[in-house]
Amino acid sequence: xxxxxxxxxxxxxxxxxxxxxxxxxxxxxxxxxxxxxxxxxxxxxxxxxxxxxxxxxxxxxxxxxxxxxxxxxxxxxxxxxxxxxxxxxxxxxxxxxxxxxxxxxxxxxxxxxxxxxxxxxxxxxxxxxxxxxxxxxxxxxxxxxxxxxxxxxxxxxxxxxxxxxxxxxxxxxxxxxxxxxxxxxxxxxxxxxxxxxxxxxxxxxxxxxxxxxxxxxxxxxxxxxxxxxxxxxxxxxxxxxxxxxxxxxxxxxxxxxxxxxxxxxxxxxxxxxxxxxxxxxxxxxxxxxxxxxxxxxxxxxxxxxxxxxxxxxxxxxxxxxxxxxxxxxxxxxxxxxxxxxxxxxxxxxxxxxxxxxxxxxxxxxxxxxxxxxxxxxxxxxxxxxxxxxxxxxxxxxxxxxxxxxxxxxxxxxxxxxxxxxxxxxxxxxxxx
Ligand code: EPU
Numbered sequence: 412x413x414x415x416x417x418x419x420x421x422x423x424x425x426x427x428x429x430x431x432x433x434x435x436x437x438x439x440x441x442x443x444x445x446x447x448x449x450x451x452x453x454x455x456x457x458x459x460x461x462x463x464x465x466x467x468x469x470x471x472x473x474x475x476x477x478x479x480x481x482x483x484x485x486x487x488x489x490x491x492x493x494x495x496x497x498x499x500x501x502x503x504x505x506x507x508x509x510x511x512x513x514x515x516x517x518x519x520x521x522x523x524x525x526x527x528x529x530x531x532x533x534x535x536x537x538x539x540x541x542x543x544x545x546x547x548x549x550x551x552x553x554x555x556x557x558x559x560x561x562x563x564x565x566x567x568x569x570x571x572x573x574x575x576x577x578x579x580x581x582x583x584x585x586x587x588x589x590x591x592x593x594x595x596x597x598x599x600x601x602x603x604x605x606x607x608x609x610x611x612x613x614x615x616x617x618x619x620x621x622x623x624x625x626x627x628x629x630x631x632x633x634x635x636x637x638x639x640x641x642x643x644x645x646x647x648x649x650x651x652x653x654x655x656x657x658x659x660x661x662x663x664x665x666x667x668x669x670x671x672x673x674x675x676x677x678x679x680x681x682x683x684x685x686x687x688x689x690x691x692x693x694x695x696x697x698x699x700x701x702x703x704x705x706x707x708x709x710x711x712x713x714x715x716x717x718x719x720x721x722x723x724x725x726x727x728x729x730x731x732x733x734x735x736x737x738x739x740x741x742x743x744x745x746x747x748x749x750x751x752x753x754x755x756x757x758x759x760x761x762x763x764x765x766x767x768x769x770x771x772x773x774x775x776x777x778x779x780x781x782x783x784x785x786x787x788x789x790x791x792x793x794x795x796x797x798x799x800x801x802x803x804x805x806x807x808x809x810x811x812x813x814x815x816x817x818x819x820x821x822x823x824x825x826x827x828x829x830x831x832x833x834x835x836x837x838x839x840x841x842x843x
Contacts, residue, residue: 448638
């Protein structure tokens with residue numbers, strides 16, 4: 412197992428290129444199962460969640476060719492199974508997209524229940540199941556395997572998602588409905604950028620999906636999807652994470668290959684804290700900071716609100732703000748496992764219900780800490796970069812699930828961070 416060793420205090424400076432969006436990639440890769448031909452997918456991030464999905468698809472009979480520079484050709488014509496039950500399925504959350512994709516392809520799916528980041532509370536999939544059931548699937552879960560069976564395929568249906576609009580349920584139902592018989596309407600659909608990206612991918616391949624990006628999505632099922640070429644959007648959360656790191660270290664970083672509109676909610680909150688954020692081109696922004704932060708209140712909400720996937724990173728910055736800030740998560744109610752780790756660095760935070768109350772301090776001090784999930788890990792890296800002294804972050808496999816070469820990218824901005832394995836050897840990414 413690797414860990415990161417960070418000597419904090421260096422302002423980040425320079426230019427950084429953002430990779431393809433993780434949460435779009437993990438939906439688009441299973442969507443290749445719907446396509447009768449070769450999909451060329453570009454801007455695929457080099458992260459372990461993507462590796463895991465590729466290995467699941469290969470085990471099922473798909474042929475995947477690495478064309479270099481983040482482009483892959485995925486050909487699922489050799490897939491002869493409706494089952495995805497291997498161990499890898501339990502290691503990632505997005506494996507549940509195999510249910511929608513296999514139902515669309517075969518009218519049946521036998522899929523191991525998903526794993527992924529553990530926020531310390533349940534992550535139900537009842538809204539996914541409700542959608543598949545409305546479309547005519549019978550669902551059963553036994554011994555960790557979800558079986559979805561239809562009588563000759565899925566039928567279009569009207570589905571109203573309950574509660575917080577679920578990203579996963581919206582995507583899974585879109586996948587299932589793309590080749591169903593008739594029209595499916597998803598109401599109270601999630602509106603995240605990766606939902607629009609999946610709809611664009613499927614439409615490029617011949618699907619008929621309208622309304623993605625609004626809260627009502629209409630999917631008219633088609634018989635076949637053909638192959639084609641598609642480039643994944645850039646990662647809103649990776650960009651936001653580097654924005655926070657630049658701000659926290661009092662640096663100046665130009666962040667390129669971004670979609671500024673997707674970052675408005677993050678830029679707005681950073682500006683409120685006193686950070687300068689300005690566009691330097693159509694697809695780039697500059698973040699500049701003197702590291703004197705005003706206290707703010709942040710509430711994570713579904714898009715276009717402030718993303719839950721950025722609340723740990725902004726909480727890390729607010730540990731250094733002037734006064735008492737609050738961070739409330741209205742999407743996941745238990746996403747605060749990072750708080751105890753920040754406390755080891757001297758942070759003053761307490762959690763009441765869905766809200767972290769953060770008393771800003773002048774400094775954090777380096778400490779041995781552990782990442783318990785992906786974004787918590789990113790927050791701890793940011794805290795380490797801002798802190799006085801040396802921070803050792805364990806549990807970095809979570810971070811590498813969703814950040815392409817985070818060590819290399821931070822080092823290119825001047826950060827003093829290395830990745831070492833158990834024996835203290837520099838690991839590959841730190842050596843560059
Ligand atoms: N929910 C239900 N029932 C369901 C589905 C969701 O009650 O059937 C609840 C959840 O418990 C949660 C809320 O609805 O309280 C929203 O969950 P959602 O389904 O939107 O989340 P998800 O699909 O499990 C995806 C991302 C997460 C991201 C959330 C919210 C992927 C693979 N995962 O998860 O990404 O936090 O949407 O935007 O796309 C990450 O990238 O670090 C990450 C965790």
